[in-house]
Amino acid sequence: MIVIKILLGSVMLIISDNLIKIIKKQGEKGYPFEICGFLIGKIDFENDIREVYEVFQVENQNKERANDRFEISPKDFLKVEDYSSKKNLEIVGIYHTHPDHPNRPSQTDLMFAQPDMSYIILSVKNGKAEDWKSWVLNDEGKFVEEKVKII
């Protein structure tokens, strides 16, 4: 089933400190390569809020440029979608790391970005997780920083 979601106005991502710690750990372990995964949770359409309940790491399929590219296989996407729906949850976003690069989205990130998803980017410098930000596409198809509430 294809669900078309239209979100207008500002959005906010809610995520626990513990899940952030997990992403940071994965990012450090995967260094100097990009790691990636899904943010699974619930969407509150009325208030434009996405809340993350779980993170689900998948393999970075880009082996040639894994230091500055990530790619998720359709198979993994379906697997996580299936996993989420069984738990009555949905994919609310994608996270990945930028080894030795700022946590701003790249041109490639923009090319593959989908609307209504949160994109967490974590910068990992010299093997150590640093700052992260969450990004969303605005109505003009450009990335803007998303408000985040850490619980």
Ligand SMILES: [Zn+2]
């Ligand atoms: Zn990126």
